């Protein structure tokens with residue numbers, strides 16, 4: 001604790017750096033996964049291929065991906081863009097399946113009723129299916145957010161600054177409190193982000209069972 | 214607005230022949246009930262009217278215009294649709310559910326809400342329920358919201374697919390009465406699907422009894438069908454063969470008659486039948 005207080009400025013910087021890597025990746029994974037999931041559900045024969053295919057991305061070991069990607073992208077290994085892309089890929093691996101299931105789970109009676117009332121297919125997707133898939137999408141997003149926050153730390157091995165750097169520095173220089181703080185703060189950050197997502201769900205989806213009123 | 218089914222057939226991609234060569238005239242401003250057991254093609258027929266399903270052959274006409282020539286989304290917005298379990302949007306408040314179609318057709322939120330409030334009154338919903346979500350209502354209340362929503366755009370045609378199928382018998386009778394009252398005022402062209410014979414007899418100006426594949430067993434007024442079932446199938450459906458509708462009346466001590474069915478199950482009391490009055494003259 002004392003170590004944390006003494007190194008507060010550096011920790012704040014690292015936390016911000018950590019978020020700047022994690023948040024764009026989480027957002028990108030979500031925004032890409034939803035249309036992919038939609039397409040997977042539309043074209044049934046493609047569903048298993050797309051869903052399982054993206055799911056398999058998770059099996060790629062993270063460290064090699066961080067190193068191979070720059071070659072493909074033409075960026076430097078320490079480029080944050082490289083890290084964000086890698087994290088997005090892992091996020092997608094988790095999010096596509098849960099988004100496909102979420103969109104699939106929308107009650108068929110409600111779908112039928114919306115069509116019968118005269119929603120065009122596009123309008124029905126955005127005004128009915130997407131919001132109703134919301135709670136399940138949020139559940140998927142929470143998993144991606146936690147997983148991404150913890151994965152960011154791996155990039156510290158490459159020398160990209162994040163809370164993981166507390167961990168790597170601590171190891172190199174034998175500072176145990178630094179290692180402990182790295183682990184603790186990553187967990188706290190993941191927890192805070194999760195709470196934030198839950199709160200956002202309550203506000204945006206007051207109608208859902210988990211939502212407020 | 215009259216509706217005509219002309220030799221419609223629907224074969225689903227998997228080969229199920231849901232409806233075969235079905236023809237029916239649905240007169241304007243009346244309620245036609247499609248009555249038949251599960252799987253006989255009632256919903257399939259109903260959904261052909263608003264092009265949720267296109268017939269494999271034949272045509273459905275609204276005032277002599279083939280619906281196939283009308284853009285489906287626009288068509289659906291001017292036809293009310295009410296279904297079992299009401300199909301309400303769980304993420305919209307009651308008032309917004311009712312206002313759905315007016316909003317889709319471009320009414321301002323204020324106008325649509327005003328209209329929705331009127332409809333809540335028409336279908337007998339307490340104004341205090343407006344801000345609730347559908348899940349916070351009873352089954353009967355949800356169905357009323359469903360009816361209000363179907364009426365919101367003031368459609369000439371109302372399609373109702375077992376709208377009261379999921380509520381208990383008492384509430385069901387109440388909803389039927391409410392619908393009759395509304396129909397007296399609004400005089401919509403209604404196609405009402407049910408497998409409940411009593412509901413059909415209560416609501417139908419015209420009843421179409423259907424067999425499997427949308428085959429018509431009989432078309433007639435409720436009186437026609439009860440008095441003269443066209444065949445054994447209709448008689449069975451009515452419960453005539455099991456003596457449910459051959460009634461007997463026995464005089465009561467204090468005057469009037471006790472009416473029972475063919476099995477002796479008491480059904481009710483007639484205060485004073487006309488010929489009894491003659492007898493005591």
Ligand SMILES: Nc1ncnc2c1ncn2[C@@H]1O[C@H](COP(=O)(O)OP(=O)(O)OP(=O)(O)O)[C@@H](O)[C@H]1O
Nearest residue numbers: 225227229231250251252253254255256257258408
């Ligand atoms: N999308 C579909 N694909 C294949 N067969 C279908 C489809 N929809 C309905 N059917 C079949 O067509 C027949 C008629 O179905 P329909 O839904 O019109 O019956 P229904 O009279 O409304 O029955 P219920 O009272 O159970 O609602 C049934 O045998 C049903 O299994």
Ligand SMILES: [Mg+2]
Nearest residue numbers: 255256257374
């Ligand atoms: Mg049906």
